Amino acid sequence: MRKVTMADVAKHANVSKSTVSQYLNSRFDYMGKATKKRIEQSILELGYQPNAVARSLKQKKTFTIGVIVANILHSFSTQVIRTIEDICHENNYHVIVCNADDSPKKEKKYIEMLMAKQVDGLIVFPTGGNIELYESLVKNRYPLVFMDRIVPDVPVDTVILNNEKASELAINHFVKKGYERIGIITTSLIQKITPRIERIEGYKKALNKRSIAVQDEYVRGIEIKEITASLEAMFSLPKPPQAILAGNDLSLMEVLRYARDHKKQIPQDFALIGIDEVSFASIYSPALTIIKQPTLAMGEKAATLLIEKIEKADTEKEIQVYRFEPELVVRESC
Template sequence: MTIEKTTISDVAKYAKVSKSTVSQFLNERYEYMREETRERIEQAIEELNYQPNNVARSLKLKSTATIGVIVANILHSFSTQVIRAIEDTLNENDFSTIICNADDNPKKEKNYIETLLARQVDGLIVFPTSGNRELYKRLVDSNFPIVFVDRYVNGLNSDAVMLDNEKAIHMAIEHLLTNGYEDIAVLTTSIDTAVVPRVERVQGYKSAMKRFDLPIREAYIKSRDLPVLKKGIAELFKLEKPPQAIVSGNDLTLMEFLKYASEHDLKIGSDVGLVTIDEVNFMEIHNPPITTIAQPTFEMGEKAVELLLDKFDDSNQSEGAQIYRFDPSIIVRKSAEKAGVRI
C-alpha cells in the first residue's frame, strides 16, 4: 500500500491560503503575513504532518533569486500594469526581476531567452511572440520553470494566465446593443502571426454577432499592423454603410482610432459609439469619457508569480498545462451612449 505524501498544495487548501503564501511561511518571510494566517498555516502543517523538502528548497534558495520577464510589447498599458504586479509580487517573495521587451520580434525574444538563461535566472514569465515554439518546448521538456501571460504557445505543457477574450468582446457588443447600436466594427492589430488574444477577440466578435442575430460583415473587421491601421479605419468610414460603433481590441488600436476621429472631426458618442479593451489612465478625462472593458491586471500578474513559485516545489507535480482565464469587467462611461438611450 502506497501512502501519499502531503504536499504544499494540501497545506494551502487546508489553511485556505495560496501555495505561494505557504512557501513564504516556510521560508520565514512573515513581513506581510497576518498573525491569523501564520497560525492557520502552522496548524495545517501540524495536523497534516507536512514534511517540507528542505534539501530541494535549499537548492532553490541557493539560486540567483532572479526571474526573467519577457514582454512581447511593453508599450501596451496592459503589459506595463501586469509587469508592475509581477515585480511587486516577486519583490515580496525576495526575488529580483529582469524585464526585457521583445517588440513582438521573435529573433529579439530568442536573444533575450538565451541571455537570461546565461545569467542563470531561476524561471521565466513570458508574454510570448509566436516564433519560438521549439525553444520554449525544450525549456518545458527540461522542467525549466516557465509561465506564459496574455498568450499561450500551442501544444506545450506549461501554464498560462489570460483574459477571457471572448467574454470581453461579448460584453462590449452587448453594451453597444443596449445603447442602440447594431452596425458594429472591430479593430485589432494584425492576426497574421496568430497572436492568441487578437485571434480570440476577432473570433469573439463573430460569435457575439451570431449570438445577437446580427450579420457578420467582413468589411467591419479590421486587423492590421499599427502603421497601416489608420488606412483600414478610413476604409470603414468610406463604406456605403459605415459602422455606427467601434470595438477597439486594445489600447494601441484605440490610439489609432482616436487620432483618426480627431483628424476627421468624428465626434465620439454622437457620430460613432466606442468601447475599448484595456483601461488606460486618460479614459476618464477624455471628452467624452471612454467606456472600457478592463482586465484584472494585478490579479493576473500575481497569479503568474504564484504559478511560477509553485514550480519550485518538487512535490507539486503538474498533471498538465492549465490556462487560467480571468473575467473582464466593464467600466461604463459616455463614449457608447446614444442620444435618448441609456442603460
C-alpha cells in the same frame, strides 16, 4: 577596508551566526523581537552587505526571475509587470524585464541571455515564434509561465483573459445602446496572437447570438500604421459602422487619432469601446467606455505560479490555462 562578515554581525549583536542567517532569510518563527532588533541594528551600524553569490551557491538559486514582454507599449503589459514585481519583492525575488518588441528573434536572444544569467524561472508573453525553445524549457522542467498568450501544443501554465467574453460584453453594450452596424479593429493577426484572434472570434459569436450579420468589411486586424487608412475605408462605405470596438489599447489610440484628425465626434458620429484600461480613459473627453482586464489578479497569479514552480520543483501538477473574467466600465463614449 576589511569586508564586514556575518560573523562580525553575530558578535556585535551577541548572537550565533545561524541566528543571523535565519534573520537574513526571514525565518523569524523562534526569534524574539529584541533579537531581531539587535541584528537589524548591527547590520546598519556595521554596514553589512550579504554575499548574494555565496547565498546563490548554497541554496542553488539566484532569487531572480526574468519577465519577457512581447510589447511593453501595451498598458496591460506594464500593469501586469508592476504586480509581478510587487509579488516577487514580497517573496525576496529580483525581477529582470526584457521587451521583445513582438520579435521572435529578439525574444530568443533574451531567453538565452536570462538562462545564461541563471535566473530561477521565466514569465513570458510569448511571440509564438520559438516553439522548439519553449519545448526545450518544458522538457528540462524549467520553471516557466506564459502570460496573455497561448502557444498551441506547448504545455505551459498560462494566465490569460477570457477574450471572447470581453468582446461579447462590448457587443452586448453596443446593441443595448441601439447600435447594430458594429466594427472591430485590432493590431496585426499575422503571428496569430491569441487575444487578437479570440477577440475577433468573440465579436463574431456575439453578433450571431444577436442575429446580426457579420460584415467582413467591418473587421480589421492590421499593422498600426494601416489603421487610419482602414478606418477611412470603413467610414466611406455606403453604410459605415455606427460603433467601433478597439481590440486593444494601441488600436484604441489610433481610433482616437483618426477621430481627431477627421473631426469625428464620439459618440455622435460613432460610439467607441476599447479593450484594455488606459490611464487617460476617465479624463479623456468623452470619457471612454472600456473592457477592463483584472491585471492585478492576473499578475499575482503568474508570479505566484512561477514562485511555486521554483520552490516546489519536485512537485508535478497538471498544466492549466487560467482564464480571468473581464469587466465592462461604462463611461461616455458608448
